[in-house]
Amino acid sequence: MKKQIVHTKTAPAAIGPYSQAIRVDNTVYLSGQIPLDPLTMELVKGGIEEQSRQVFKNLKEVASASGFDLLHIVKLTIYLVDMDDFPCVNKVMSDFFEEPYPSRSTIGVASLPKAAKVEIDATIVV
Numbered sequence: 001m002k003k004q005i006v007h008t009k010t011a012p013a014a015i016g017p018y019s020q021a022i023r024v025d026n027t028v029y030l031s032g033q034i035p036l037d038p039l040t041m042e043l044v045k046g047g048i049e050e051q052s053r054q055v056f057k058n059l060k061e062v063a064s065a066s067g068f069d070l071l072h073i074v075k076l077t078i079y080l081v082d083m084d085d086f087p088c089v090n091k092v093m094s095d096f097f098e099e100p101y102p103s104r105s106t107i108g109v110a111s112l113p114k115a116a117k118v119e120i121d122a123t124i125v126v
Helices: 048-065 083-096
Strands: 003-006 021-024 027-033 073-080 103-108 118-125
Touching (some): 021 048, 027 048, 048 118, 083 103
Parallel strands (some): 073 103
Antiparallel strands (some): 027 118
């Protein structure tokens, strides 16, 4: 098994001991992204809509750095601090994906790094 590190400066740098993504054979595992602006490493201003958009933009940049795009994602896991934000995240997601949509799990959590409202990780299979 050969692991290939995926890294791009157009997405937020890791804020811990992990990679933005790892490719193993025909699978790319994208680490969870929170709504950080990659230039400032600060949370984007605004509510759940703005935060969700930034998360999907960050995932798009990491997917691109791996040589693929969001349409190659087969699985998403969404972590929400407030499950009442679920409809808004769905709306934003529909701006970034088209059918067939990736499979998905949504999990309610007590808190996220840097007090983010949402975090999403993804898996690409090629």
